[in-house]
Amino acid sequence: MKERNKKVVYQVFTRLFGNTNTTNEPWGTKEQNGVGKFSDFTDKALQEIKDLGATHIWFTGVPHHALVGDYTAFGISNDAPEVVKGRAGSPYAVKDYYNVNPDLADNPANRLEEFKALIERTHKNGLKVIIDIVPNHVARNYESISKPHGVRGFGEDDDTSVAYHVNNNFYYNPGEFFQVPDYPHDFRPLNGEPIAENQKFHEFPAKWTGNGSRKSKPDFNDWYETVKLNFGVQPDGTKDFPELPDDFSDKDYKTHFQFWEGKNLPNTWLKFRDIALFWLDLGVDGFRFDMAEMVPVEFWSFLNSNIKMKNSDAFLLAEIYNPKAYRDYIRKGKMDYLYDKVQLYDTLRGIISHGRSTDAIAPIQKELADISENMLHFLENHDEQRIASTEFAGYAEKAKPAMVVSSLISDAPVMIYFGQEVGEKGAERGGFGSPSRTSIFDYVGVPAHQRWMNNKEFDGGQLSDNEKQLRDFYKRLLNLDVTGFYADLHDHNRKYSEFYNNKVYAFVRGDAENRWVIVVNFSEQDGFGFDLQLPQFVAGSWFLNDGTYTATDALYGNEKTTLHVRNGQGKMRVDIAPLQSFVFKIEK
Numbered sequence: 111m112k113e114r115n116k117k118v119v120y121q122v123f124t125r126l127f128g129n130t131n132t133t134n135e136p137w138g139t140k141e142q143n144g145v146g147k148f149s150d151f152t153d154k155a156l157q158e159i160k161d162l163g164a165t166h167i168w169f170t171g172v173p174h175h176a177l178v179g180d181y182t183a184f185g186i187s188n189d190a191p192e193v194v195k196g197r198a199g200s201p202y203a204v205k206d207y208y209n210v211n212p213d214l215a216d217n218p219a220n221r222l223e224e225f226k227a228l229i230e231r232t233h234k235n236g237l238k239v240i241i242d243i244v245p246n247h248v249a250r251n252y253e254s255i256s257k258p259h260g261v262r263g264f265g266e267d268d269d270t271s272v273a274y275h276v277n278n279n280f281y282y283n284p285g286e287f288f289q290v291p292d293y294p295h296d297f298r299p300l301n302g303e304p305i306a307e308n309q310k311f312h313e314f315p316a317k318w319t320g321n322g323s324r325k326s327k328p329d330f331n332d333w334y335e336t337v338k339l340n341f342g343v344q345p346d347g348t349k350d351f352p353e354l355p356d357d358f359s360d361k362d363y364k365t366h367f368q369f370w371e372g373k374n375l376p377n378t379w380l381k382f383r384d385i386a387l388f389w390l391d392l393g394v395d396g397f398r399f400d401m402a403e404m405v406p407v408e409f410w411s412f413l414n415s416n417i418k419m420k421n422s423d424a425f426l427l428a429e430i431y432n433p434k435a436y437r438d439y440i441r442k443g444k445m446d447y448l449y450d451k452v453q454l455y456d457t458l459r460g461i462i463s464h465g466r467s468t469d470a471i472a473p474i475q476k477e478l479a480d481i482s483e484n485m486l487h488f489l490e491n492h493d494e495q496r497i498a499s500t501e502f503a504g505y506a507e508k509a510k511p512a513m514v515v516s517s518l519i520s521d522a523p524v525m526i527y528f529g530q531e532v533g534e535k536g537a538e539r540g541g542f543g544s545p546s547r548t549s550i551f552d553y554v555g556v557p558a559h560q561r562w563m564n565n566k567e568f569d570g571g572q573l574s575d576n577e578k579q580l581r582d583f584y585k586r587l588l589n590l591d592v593t594g595f596y597a598d599l600h601d602h603n604r605k606y607s608e609f610y611n612n613k614v615y616a617f618v619r620g621d622a623e624n625r626w627v628i629v630v631n632f633s634e635q636d637g638f639g640f641d642l643q644l645p646q647f648v649a650g651s652w653f654l655n656d657g658t659y660t661a662t663d664a665l666y667g668n669e670k671t672t673l674h675v676r677n678g679q680g681k682m683r684v685d686i687a688p689l690q691s692f693v694f695k696i697e698k
Contacts, residue, residue, distance in 0.1 A: 115521065115591075115593055116165070116521065116523070116524070116591065116592075116593070117165050117166060117425070117523035117524075118163045118164045118165050118166070118523065118524055118525070118526075118588050119164070119165075119166045119167075119168050119240065119427075119486070119523055119524070119525040119526075120159050120162065120164035120166070120167050120168070120525075120526060120528065121167075121168040121170055121491055121492070121525055121526070121527045121528065122167060122168070122169060122170060122528040123170050123171055123492055123528065123548065123550060124146065124148070124169045124170060124171050124172055124211075124214055125145055125146055125171055125198060125211070125213060125214060125553075126146055126528075126548065126554065126555070126556050126559075127146045127150060127151065127155075127528060127559075128146030128147055128149075128150020128151065128155075128563070128566065129143075129144040129145055129146040129150075129553075129554075129555050129556070129560075130144065130555070130560060130563065130565055130566065131143055131144025131555050132555050132557070132560065133555070134538045134539075134540070134554055134555055136301065136539045136540065136541045136552075137196075137197060137300060137301040137540075137541035137542075137552070138197075138541070138552070138553055138554075139197060139553065140179065140197075140198070140213060140553045142553070143552075143553035143554055143555065144553065144555060145198070145213050145214075145553055146214070147214055147215065147216055147224075148214050148215060148216075148224045148225055148227070148228045149216055149224065149228075150566065151228055151231065151232070152231075152566070152568070153231065153234070153235060154567075154568045154569075155563075155566075155568040156231060156232055156235035156237060157235050158568050158569075159237065160235055160236050160237055161585070162531065162581075162584060162585050162588060162589075163584070163585060163587070163588025163589040164237060164588070165237065165238065166237060166238045166239070166240055166395070166396070166425060166523075167232060167237050167238070167239060167240065168240040168241070168242075168398055168525070169228075169239065169240070169241055170201060170242060170398075170492055170550075171201030171211060171242070171550070172201075172210050172211060172214070172225065172241045172242065173201075173204045173206070173207055173209075173210060173211070173241065173242060173243075173244075174186075174204065174205050174206040174207075174209045174210055174211050174212065174256075175199050175200060175201050175202070175203050175204050175205055175211060175249060176189040176193070176194050176199045176200070176203045176205045176249040176250075176251060176335065177189060177194060177197070177198055177199035177211070177213065178191050178194050178196075178197045178198075178199065178300065179197075179212075179213065181212045181218055184212060184218045184219055185255055186212060186218075186255065187251070187253055188309070189205070189249070189251055190251065190305075190309055190310060190311035191299040191300050191303075191305055191309060192290045192299050192305065192309075192310065192311045193249075193250045193251065193290065193311045193334065193335045194299075194335060195335050195542050195551045196540065196541055196542035196543065196549065196551025196552045197300065197541065197542075197551075197552060197553060198213070198551060198552055198553050199335075199551065200335060200336075200550065200551055201242065201550060202242075202244050202247070202333075202336070202400055203247075203248070203249035203250070203320075203335045203336050204244055204248050204249055204252070205248070205249040205251060205252055205253060205254075206252075206253065206254040206255060206256055206257075207248075207254060207257075207385045207388075208254050208256040208257045208258065208261075208385070208388060209221060209222055209254075209255075209256035210222055210224075210225045222256070222392075225392075226392055226393065229392060229393040229394065230393065233393065238395035238396065238425065239393065239394050239395050239396075240394070240395065240396045240397060240398055240425055240427070241389060241394055241397060241398070242397070242398050242399075242400060243382070243385065243386060243389075243397045243398075243399055243400070244399075244400040244401075245339065245341075245382055245399060245400070245402070245405050245409070245413075246320060246338065246339060246400065246401050246404040246405055247319075247320030247321075247333065247336035247337060247338050247339055248264055248320075248336060248337060248339065249335065249336060249337075250288075250311065250313060250317070250335060250336065250337050251311075252264050252265065252337070258388070261384065262381075264279040264280070264339070264378075264381065265278075265279045265280050267377075268280055268282075270282050270284065270315050271284055272284065273345060274340065274344055274345055276340075276342050276350040276376050276377075277376060277377040278340050278377075279339055279340055279377060279378050279381070280317045280318070280337055280338070280339065280340055281317060281318040281324070281338055281340055281345070282315045282316070282317055282318075283315055283316040283317075283318070283324070283326045284315050285315060286314075286315055286316045286326040287312075287313070287314050287315070287316060287326065288311070288312075288313035288314070288315075288316035288317065288326055288327075289316075289326060289327035290311065290327075290334070291327065291328050291329055291330040291332065291334050292327075292330065293330055294330060297330075301541060317337040317338070318337065318338045319332045319333055319334055319336065319337065319338060320332075320333035320335075320336030320337060320338050321333040321336075321338075322338060322404070324345075339378050340376070340378055341376055341378050341379065341405055341406055341409050342375070342376030342378070342379070342406075343406060349406065349408075350376065351373075351375055351376055351379075351406075351408060351409075352373055352408070353408060354366075354369070354407075354408055354411055354442055358411070358441075358442055359437070359438075359441035359442055360441070363414065363415040363418040363419070363422075363444050364415070364418075364419070366411045366412075366414075366415035366444055367415035367416060367418075367419050369411075370411070370412045370415065370416075375412065379409055379412055379413070382409075382413055383412070383413055383416050386413060386416070386417050387416065387417070387420060390417065390420050390421055390424065395421070395423070395424060395425055396424045396425025396426060396427070397417075397424070397425075397426060397427070398427045398428075398429065399426070399427065399428045399429065399445075400429055401429055401430075402428035402429055402430050402439060402443075402445070403428075403430045403431065403432050403435050403439065407435075407438050407439055407442050407443045408442075410428075410439060410442075410443030410444060410445065411442055411443055411444055414426055414443060414444035414445065415444055418444065425446060425447075426444070426445050426446040426447070427445070427446065427447045427448070427449075427486060427523075428443070428445045428447070428448050428449070429449050430448050430449055431449070431451055431452050432452075433452060433453065436448055436478075436481060436484075436485075437480075437481060440481055440484050445484070446484065447484055447485070447486040447522070447523055448484060448485055448486065449485075449486060449488070450478075450485035450486060450487050450488075450522070451488075453474045453477070453478065453485075454471075454474055454485070454487055454516065454519075455487070455488060455489065455494075455516075457470045457471060457474060458471075458489065458509075458512040458515065458516060459489075459502070459512075461512065461632050462497075462502070462503050462508055462509055462512055462632065463502060463503060467612040468600065468612050468613065468614065468615040468632060469600070469601075469604070469612050471515065471519075471600065471615055472598040472600050472601055472617075475519060475520070475596065475598065476598075482520040482521075482522060482596070483520060483521045483522050484522065485520070485522050486522055486523045486524070486525055487516040487517070487519070487520075487522055487523070487524045487525070488516065488524065488525040488526070488527070489509055489512060489513060489516055489526075489530070490526065490527035490530045491525065491527050492527065492547070492548070492550050493547070494547070495536065495546040495547055496529075496530070496534055496535055496536035496546060496547065496548065497509045497530065497533075498533045498534060498535040498536075498558075499535050499536050499537065499545070499546040499547075500546070501546040502546070505533070506530075506532075506533030506580055507533075507576075507580065507689060508634055508689065510583060510689055510691060511615070511630035511631060511632045511689060511690075511691050512630075512632070513584070513587060514587060514628065514630050514665075514691040514693065515615060515628075515630060517587055517588065517590075518587075518590070518592045518619060518626075518628055518693065519596060519617060519619075519628075520596055521593055524588070526584065526588070527548075528556075528559055529548065529556050529558055529559035529562075530584075531580065531581045531584040531585075532558045532559060532561065532562045532570075532573060532577045532580060532581050533558055533576070533577055533580050534548065534556055534557070534558040534559055535557075535558065536548045537557075538554050538555070538556075538557075540552030540553070540554040558573075558577060560572075561573050561574075561577065562577070562581070583665075586665050586666070587665065590664060590665070590693060592619050592620075592624075592626050592628075592664075592693065593619065593620070593621075593624065594619050594620040594621040594624060594626075595619065595620065595621065595651065596617060596618070596619055597617060597618045597647070597648055597651070598617050599616040599617050599618060599627075599642065599643070599644065599645075599648075600615055600616055600617065602643055602645050603616060603640070603642060603643050606643050607640050607641055607642060607643050608640065608641075609638060609639060609640035610638075610640045610642065611638065613631060613632050613633040613636065613638070614629065614630065614631050614632070614633075614638060614640075614686065615629075615630050615632070616628065616629045616630075616642055616684075618644070618648055620652065620696075621652075622651075622652060622653050624695070625652050625654075625695065625696035625697075626664075626693060626694065626695055626696070627642070627644070627661060627673075627682070627692075627694040627696060628691070628692065628693050628694070629642065629684050629686060629691070629692045629694070630686075630690075630691040630692075631686045631687065631688060631689060631690050631691070632689070633688050633689070634688050634689055635688055636688060637685070637686060637687040637688055637690075638684075638685075638686055639683070639684070639685040639686075640683075640684055641681050641682070641683055641684075642681070642682050642683075642684045643679070643680070643681055644673070644675075644679065644680030644681070644682070645679065646677075646678040646679050648680065649675050649678050649679060649680050650678060652696070654675045654678075654680065654696075655675065656675050656676050656677065656678070657674075657675055657698075658672050658673065658674055658675075659672070659673040659675065659696050659697060659698055660672065660673075660696070660697050660698075661673050661682055661694035661695070661696050662694065662695055662697070663692045663693060663694055663695075664693045664694070664695045665691060665692070665693045669692060671683050671684065671694070673696055682694075
């Protein structure tokens with residue numbers, strides 16, 4: 111069977127995926143609420159994810175992060191509840207970059223070996239493995255007990271008498287103690303449980319906080335559980351490292367690698383290179399880089415070129431929200447993919463949630479035309495509200511048209527978040543986490559996903575009919591092999607097709623052999639009928655002679671219409687119901 115070019119990332123919150131416990135007590139312990147394990151990703155589970163259409167799994171929350179739990183029997187120090195968000199802890203407060211979260215192992219003493227076995231199992235089932243690297247910050251109590259011989263941990267060699275030194279890993283406020291933030295009136299760590307004096311957090315001198323706050327007493331809304339890493343940027347913004355020549359936007363990763371060879375570089379750069387190569391040696395196939403734009407682009411050139419020299423096929427994805435920086439992080443930073451959040455995601459969400467016009471979609475694709483294949487699309491991830499939550503769409507089916515657009519508008523990867531395909535609502539009150547987002551800070555169960563999991567049968571046995579139909583939709587969509595050039599039909603039809611309107615959206619994909627016309631209707635009340643016009647350049651690109659062609663919907667296969675081409679211009683009748691989508695394949 112021909113391998114699809116399309117990359118589909120299935121993001122799982124590893125701690126939650128295999129948890130069958132339905133208690134969901136706010137601030138509950140893992141004994142009360144349960145916790146998933148690496149071993150829950152059985153061959154059956156992985157094969158179901160593969161059959162859904164995934165090519166990659168992003169195992170979120172794998173590196174060992176700070177949490178409230180006693181693992182001292184395994185040589186792991188306890189973390190102070192005052193600087194841990196929730197009980198289970200934030201996966202973005204990494205405590206030890208050379209090991210994995212002990213919660214995820216059946217035997218915490220063998221936790222790294224259990225993750226290596228999961229990597230091998232994932233590969234055996236035809237999927238590639240992505241994990242997080244969080245370069246901007248680490249847990250306040252960073253302490254790597256697993257680092258290889260000769261490796262020094264973050265901060266171990268820092269000169270804490272100065273605010274900044276190029277080879278310090280952290281920034282400091284010399285002579286000042288760290289103070290925990292003032293909490294809102296309705297919040298207490300661990301929901302107000304007493305915290306013994308020996309569990310209190312002490313830090314001297316105080317370090318700058320992960321989001322850049324320089325206060326020794328950060329605000330509650332700061333990332334107070336983390337400390338900012340120093341990449342050789344002085345407090346005034348001056349860079350203590352070489353800058354890339356302007357023409358390096360056009361150079362390949364090998365040239366970037368050669369540029370950095372022999373250069374005197376900040377110590378933090380070297381530590382992260384070694385960390386990334388360590389995980390590649392374990393079999394990881396790529397990384398999702400947290401808040402990449404908070405770290406200099408030159409560092410990414412260095413790190414990513416080192417990664418690509420070891421594995422040229424490594425999947426490198428950056429979380430980034432500044433469109434002005436996109437091209438630098440792709441071309442100079444050597445990223446493969448960036449989040450398309452502030453443009454396509456935000457636009458589609460506005461259409462779904464607020465009934466905004468579909469006229470806004472085409473300009474995004476035009477603006478990003480030169481990097482469209484680098485912009486990863488999604489409608490859910492661990493940071494965003496669940497589609498089916500009342501704060502977003504209210505029910506999962508309402509986002510079907512947006513999912514079709516998100517998946518098929520370009521050759522860029524598309525990502526879904528576990529449970530999205532069965533309409534998970536994220537309604538639980540985990541404790542630190544709040545409803546509408548599945549909590550990343552608490553031990554919780556994920557109800558719709560648990561119904562699909564069906565006591566680890568992974569067969570959807572407890573799903574409702576609607577949930578089964580939704581998953582079937584995702585499976586059909588994510589397995590479509592729609593490739594080739596993109597052309598917008600929307601603007602042309604807004605001008606020339608009488609009943610075409612700003613609740614629908616249409617575009618084409620394809621080449622001379624495979625021709626696709628995609629039409630979606632975002633209205634949940636109204637169906638529409640219109641003659642969809644294909645301008646002359648589309649028919650010309652497809653080498654369509656005058657005549658008639660059959661258009662068959664590839665999503666469900668039960669809808670057909672006819673494309674008429676005359677004088678190089680096409681026209682096809684489309685009757686589309688509320689929230690319906692068509693992926694028409696054009697054949698003679």
